[in-house]
Amino acid sequence: MRSETGFDPALYDRFPTKEPRPEGEEEELRRIWCKPKGWEYLTVVNNNYVGIYYLGTAFLFFLMAGVLALLMRAQLAAPMLEILPQATYNQVFTMHGTVMMFLFAVPAVEAAGVLLLPQMLAARDLPFPRLSAYAFWAYAVGGLCFFASIFVGLAPDGGWFMYPPLTSKAYSPGINTDFWLLGIGFIEISAIAGAIEIIVGVLRTRAPGMSLDKMPIFAWAMLVFAVMIVIAFPSIILGTLLLEIERAFNWPFFDAARGGDPLLWQHLFWFFGHPEVYIIFLPAAGMMSMIVATVAKTELVGYRLIVLAMLATGFISFGVWAHHMFTTGMPPMTTGFFSAASMAVSLPAGLQVFSWIATLAIGQRSFNAPGLFVVGSIVIFVTGGLTGVMVAMVPFDWQAHDSYFIVAHLHYVLIGGMVFPLFAAFYYWMPMVSRRALSERLAKWVFALMFAGMNIAFLPMHLAGLQGMPRRVYTYLPGQGFELPNLVSTIGAFMLGLGVLLFLIDLARNFRLAPGGGNAGNVYDGATLEWLPSELYSARSIPVVRSREPLRDDPRLAGDVAKGRHFLPGSATGHRETIVTSPLLAEPQYLQIMPGPSAWPFAAAVFTAGFFLALTVQAYSFAWVSAILAVVSILRWLWETDRPVRDEEVDIGAGIMVPTYVTGPASHGWWTMVILLVVMAMIFIMALFSLAFLASNQPAFWAPPPSMAAGLPIYFLYGAAFLAALAARPLLKRDARWPVGLFFASAFAAGSALWLDWTGWSAAGLAPQASGQGAVIAALQALQAFAVGTGLLMAAYCAARVARGLMTQPRSNTVDLAMLFLCYTAAQGLTGALFGRAIGMT
Amino acid sequence: MRTWAILLGGLLVWAGHFFALYGIGEFAGESAASRGAVLLLTASGLAADAVLAWRLLPLSRAGEFMRWRARVALGGLALSALAIVWQALPALIG
Numbered sequence A: 001m002r003s004e005t006g007f008d009p010a011l012y013d014r015f016p017t018k019e020p021r022p023e024g025e026e027e028e029l030r031r032i033w034c035k036p037k038g039w040e041y042l043t044v045v046n047n048n049y050v051g052i053y054y055l056g057t058a059f060l061f062f063l064m065a066g067v068l069a070l071l072m073r074a075q076l077a078a079p080m081l082e083i084l085p086q087a088t089y090n091q092v093f094t095m096h097g098t099v100m101m102f103l104f105a106v107p108a109v110e111a112a113g114v115l116l117l118p119q120m121l122a123a124r125d126l127p128f129p130r131l132s133a134y135a136f137w138a139y140a141v142g143g144l145c146f147f148a149s150i151f152v153g154l155a156p157d158g159g160w161f162m163y164p165p166l167t168s169k170a171y172s173p174g175i176n177t178d179f180w181l182l183g184i185g186f187i188e189i190s191a192i193a194g195a196i197e198i199i200v201g202v203l204r205t206r207a208p209g210m211s212l213d214k215m216p217i218f219a220w221a222m223l224v225f226a227v228m229i230v231i232a233f234p235s236i237i238l239g240t241l242l243l244e245i246e247r248a249f250n251w252p253f254f255d256a257a258r259g260g261d262p263l264l265w266q267h268l269f270w271f272f273g274h275p276e277v278y279i280i281f282l283p284a285a286g287m288m289s290m291i292v293a294t295v296a297k298t299e300l301v302g303y304r305l306i307v308l309a310m311l312a313t314g315f316i317s318f319g320v321w322a323h324h325m326f327t328t329g330m331p332p333m334t335t336g337f338f339s340a341a342s343m344a345v346s347l348p349a350g351l352q353v354f355s356w357i358a359t360l361a362i363g364q365r366s367f368n369a370p371g372l373f374v375v376g377s378i379v380i381f382v383t384g385g386l387t388g389v390m391v392a393m394v395p396f397d398w399q400a401h402d403s404y405f406i407v408a409h410l411h412y413v414l415i416g417g418m419v420f421p422l423f424a425a426f427y428y429w430m431p432m433v434s435r436r437a438l439s440e441r442l443a444k445w446v447f448a449l450m451f452a453g454m455n456i457a458f459l460p461m462h463l464a465g466l467q468g469m470p471r472r473v474y475t476y477l478p479g480q481g482f483e484l485p486n487l488v489s490t491i492g493a494f495m496l497g498l499g500v501l502l503f504l505i506d507l508a509r510n511f512r513l514a515p516g517g518g519n520a521g522n523v524y525d526g527a528t529l530e531w532l533p534s535e536l537y538s539a540r541s542i543p544v545v546r547s548r549e550p551l552r553d554d555p556r557l558a559g560d561v562a563k564g565r566h567f568l569p570g571s572a573t574g575h576r577e578t579i580v581t582s583p584l585l586a587e588p589q590y591l592q593i594m595p596g597p598s599a600w601p602f603a604a605a606v607f608t609a610g611f612f613l614a615l616t617v618q619a620y621s622f623a624w625v626s627a628i629l630a631v632v633s634i635l636r637w638l639w640e641t642d643r644p645v646r647d648e649e650v651d652i653g654a655g656i657m658v659p660t661y662v663t664g665p666a667s668h669g670w671w672t673m674v675i676l677l678v679v680m681a682m683i684f685i686m687a688l689f690s691l692a693f694l695a696s697n698q699p700a701f702w703a704p705p706p707s708m709a710a711g712l713p714i715y716f717l718y719g720a721a722f723l724a725a726l727a728a729r730p731l732l733k734r735d736a737r738w739p740v741g742l743f744f745a746s747a748f749a750a751g752s753a754l755w756l757d758w759t760g761w762s763a764a765g766l767a768p769q770a771s772g773q774g775a776v777i778a779a780l781q782a783l784q785a786f787a788v789g790t791g792l793l794m795a796a797y798c799a800a801r802v803a804r805g806l807m808t809q810p811r812s813n814t815v816d817l818a819m820l821f822l823c824y825t826a827a828q829g830l831t832g833a834l835f836g837r838a839i840g841m842t
Numbered sequence B: 001m002r003t004w005a006i007l008l009g010g011l012l013v014w015a016g017h018f019f020a021l022y023g024i025g026e027f028a029g030e031s032a033a034s035r036g037a038v039l040l041l042t043a044s045g046l047a048a049d050a051v052l053a054w055r056l057l058p059l060s061r062a063g064e065f066m067r068w069r070a071r072v073a074l075g076g077l078a079l080s081a082l083a084i085v086w087q088a089l090p091a092l093i094g
């Protein structure tokens, strides 16, 4: 493949350009990408700021969850202590696990992506800066409110995986569980927003010439990570929604006595929960691969194999979810399949570890701060991986399940696979964002305390577990042999805490934020593009990439880029902008004009958080007001985007002309909508799976569905809704007014089909409170109603833009997106109507 | 799309095989017929991997990117074949 888009690669030879750059070009870039002042810090959308906010908040949650861990260890230091009462202990371990997994680990790696990717890909920013800002604020506000529940004794206490029936209304009547369900459901939405941004960013905003085989390994990791989020997180969103509905409205999804099944929760949770471990691990592994190569001063061994390993991990980790359910009495054959896949997934993880070891072995090892954490991570992660293979064996797992052996295993994996790599990354990339690097001398102490502390804390837990100590107990009796391992564990935990404290002291001494330039620079001699001299607009010009390690292979590159001798040396349109490139070979396609700072993403996030919080404390009127305000804020923020552009084509350097606006499948907006629809489809598919699961496990409760033939008018209406939406796009190209009416027609047809469908089920005697089948069918209808409502809102939004003359003929991304959404809505409704009738048909 | 299909071909075959096996275990239960279906699926999965590999070989490898794509795709097919056999074993010998 010489070219992917018709772009002539010979044009790259025009760079670096030779002519002098015009005066004032750099000043204009500085003016456009200016620094915020005062309250504008709340409205910034640049990745340099949002990334730092994000990472800082995630680290704050790590510290807070760490304090909870120390409290638990203090309580368990000796038998029969009363530092934490039993009920408080339950809240503390639940919050510790939940905060570490949902508020620290995933957001921290996502934040690293937001901070590093644009620099690494030499883009000016990620393609949807306002979406990043929204994702961050939603997470920060929602997360802090969620954490605050512990101070008022309302924190959830059902463990981080919240199994019903323990978490059903009957056994957990307070609002503690609701805090978890609504809080986590909400935070997952923010994670998905970030993931969409990352996928489009990695695939469409790479520097020209950076084909997939030249992409930094961290970008590969973030790509697989984000796709995994899009596939996995819908399952937990659906799960939390169903459990919350069961608690609020008594719809028995998980109540075995009424045709539900508590095991359904476990499937929904772990279909998300196990990939989650790899979702955390992969970006950390990506960081490791970047750091290992720099630390060893050589090229990464087996780049190709690592990419393959990441892709394989992304797939195989979806085949292991039920290994958390070996003790639930699944059919032996199914158990065997999951056991095999669980062992198979260690293969790609092993490939990466061997590659790191090989890179260190052939390179010049230097045990500087990142180097130490990298080596520490390998040792700890491999230990956790080995105990993982042990528990993948079913007979062993029956013995170790729910014991402290599992607590030891999961911490080895998580701390080795994510915390140590993150600390390596802190040391490694700190000079990119701070005026001073962190202290190498203190780092040795931090590492020694953390490494020794980690092993002293968690190694004895294997022993305690094998001796029979169950997890999640607030104390234990003397004389069972648990005293010594627990005391040692507690000492180790405090050593680890001391290491982190020392790190904080180092941060306080040396970390001085430098987003607008003046950073400490490339102290470790990294070879990838994030080490180009940069300011708030990223690098001065966007380089042509000719190898995987451009700074090592072309020592003059940094100088040329800083002098504006590559792509986009100034601003082509007077706005914030970046080059959108093709997904495989990264050929320049068009110039994206990016939105600047805005208070609306912040407002939208605060009101969305307000909506979820108000629902939790059952302040329903406040919840609805917040919801309306959130929708208004989002529409207001969108209103400013997708505006007509003055110049149709611009020069992006060396006389290469590209358009400033494209529509259809080539545009990054189209990609985003498609990914959003994949998220919606996954939620819907998991709901269909729930129906099939209950039909197969609770046949005694199954009522005959309405006949297929009776559904004909419904199928017809959905078909009409699909066609109406599809027809609107070409017609709107000719006349930018009346065809918007087709969007309304599509939404109304879909709404009518939904109404007919629901009346059909009601006539068949199905009620949501009566059985699991009724509950899931009603949930499917509710999902469809949400889609139809959103479609209607989109139609109204398009009509408002037409009325204001903002729909530019003959093309508009807003029209494309509304069309895609409404077509999807019709397809989803049709699938649901057919599937519901097909399941349990006699 | 074509490049993604080539890169991910083996892994997609693996995913199809795994979820079909899970479907059999979860919804059809354990029986001689189920084992027969597992055997059939496994043979089809391996055949699909072989066909993909066969079609991959004559594809152009001109240029760095194409060579890279072919090698990653072949690795994916090999891994897929291995994992398919491995995950079918519990049903076939268990």
Ligand code: HEM
Binding pocket: A066, A069, A070, A072, A073, A093, A094, A096, A097, A098, A100, A101, A105, A158, A159, A160, A161, A407, A410, A411, A414, A415, A418, A419, A457, A470, A471, A472, A473, A493, A496
């Ligand atoms: C900083 C050092 C840490 C210490 C001392 C620590 C300690 C503990 C303790 C004592 C428990 C409770 C065991 C029980 O009662 O069953 C626990 C549970 C847990 N920890 Fe940690 N932990 C640490 C770091 C982490 C990290 C970094 C993560 C994740 C990234 C994590 C994730 C979890 C999870 C998921 C649970 C299970 C909670 C549950 O049972 O619901 N921990 N940890």
